[in-house]
Amino acid sequence: MQFARIIGQRKLINSLVDMAMSGRVSHAQLFSGSYGSGSFALALAYAQFIACENKQFYDGTDKSGLKADSCGKCPSCIKYSRLIHPDLHLVFPNTTTKKIDSKNESLLFREQFTQYVLERNAYIDLPSWYEALGVDNKQGLINVRDAAYIVKALSMKTYESKYKIMIIWACDKLYHEAAPNLLKILEEPYENTLFLLVSDNIGNILGTIRSRTQLVKVLPIAEEDLAGHLQEEFAMEKDEALMISRQAGGDYIKALEYKDRSKAEFVACFMQWTRLAFQYRRKAGEISAFVERICKWGREEQKSFLSYSLELFRQCMHTTLGLETGMYFLDEEGEEFRRNFSRFVNETNIGEIYRLFERSQYNIQRNASSKMVLFDLTLQMGRLLSGK
Numbered sequence: 001m002q003f004a005r006i007i008g009q010r011k012l013i014n015s016l017v018d019m020a021m022s023g024r025v026s027h028a029q030l031f032s033g034s035y036g037s038g039s040f041a042l043a044l045a046y047a048q049f050i051a052c053e054n055k056q057f058y059d060g061t062d063k064s065g066l067k068a069d070s071c072g073k074c075p076s077c078i079k080y081s082r083l084i085h086p087d088l089h090l091v092f093p094n095t096t097t098k099k100i101d102s103k104n105e106s107l108l109f110r111e112q113f114t115q116y117v118l119e120r121n122a123y124i125d126l127p128s129w130y131e132a133l134g135v136d137n138k139q140g141l142i143n144v145r146d147a148a149y150i151v152k153a154l155s156m157k158t159y160e161s162k163y164k165i166m167i168i169w170a171c172d173k174l175y176h177e178a179a180p181n182l183l184k185i186l187e188e189p190y191e192n193t194l195f196l197l198v199s200d201n202i203g204n205i206l207g208t209i210r211s212r213t214q215l216v217k218v219l220p221i222a223e224e225d226l227a228g229h230l231q232e233e234f235a236m237e238k239d240e241a242l243m244i245s246r247q248a249g250g251d252y253i254k255a256l257e258y259k260d261r262s263k264a265e266f267v268a269c270f271m272q273w274t275r276l277a278f279q280y281r282r283k284a285g286e287i288s289a290f291v292e293r294i295c296k297w298g299r300e301e302q303k304s305f306l307s308y309s310l311e312l313f314r315q316c317m318h319t320t321l322g323l324e325t326g327m328y329f330l331d332e333e334g335e336e337f338r339r340n341f342s343r344f345v346n347e348t349n350i351g352e353i354y355r356l357f358e359r360s361q362y363n364i365q366r367n368a369s370s371k372m373v374l375f376d377l378t379l380q381m382g383r384l385l386s387g388k
């Protein structure tokens, strides 16, 4: 993974380059940020850069926006790009599977993990990893065998490069009994070892581990960077790419999920939903059936649907204000709907609608019952739309 393949994040990458070149590389760094922001990809590209035998430096005018990058061609880079460098160690949450039904540990899944990472260009997250493992809802852990492996792998001398690099992905999934081993080695690190911890949930990492690492805060990808990438990768129109990027909050993985759900379906659902909402006093049964249908989607999709709905509300507000609108309603039926529906969206209710939607999204994210959240949202929306 070269820095050039990371989506956006140029400022952070350049500061990592500065740090690496100054010789002030901290022996343990914690990349903290959502997985869709590229926290794992960044750690991997950083490791490859440090190990590269022929680092490339740019004078700041390079169009990639990078100060420097790994060369991508030296023997070290070639091995890093295939995740087979002998000085690169990977530890990640794992669990028993059909094939490995006892004594599971990262080492036994290394090949599977490598393939999974390469397929996704290092933009990985836990649900898709568990799916790749074929374990559905079973949650993985970094267990005591993984901790023993960390100590053992790092106690051996390096094979080919100056540093042994240990990337621990989703380190918040560390099982408490595995913590002492890891703590000890973080406290008294072996020579020339580099720990790159990655987590999207820093609050769940033991304070004693956190305090022994240097924090590398990974912010969401800038809206225009992500949009630019989507445009290029999927030959998307600029407006659509920007909308997806905004709704995904700079999270590439969410943007992919969002893109996959057909917009037409969202629009159709939105029209049905708002029509039902107007009749909130009489059609509780139908509202409930509608909500059930949405609840069959995953939580991410539910959240995406709410984001998209808000975008549609925004479009209607624009119509009400006589402003230009984009083509979000897609076809003639949708356009007719927008013309009729817009007169119910106005300055007195739009603010409250925004707040309601944002609170609902937040509650869904916090694992509240989607059914209750969406049912309640429908009633409130109906009340606001009817001016009550």
Ligand SMILES: [Zn+2]
Binding pocket: 051, 052, 053, 054, 055, 070, 071, 072, 073, 074, 075, 076, 077, 078
């Ligand atoms: Zn290289």
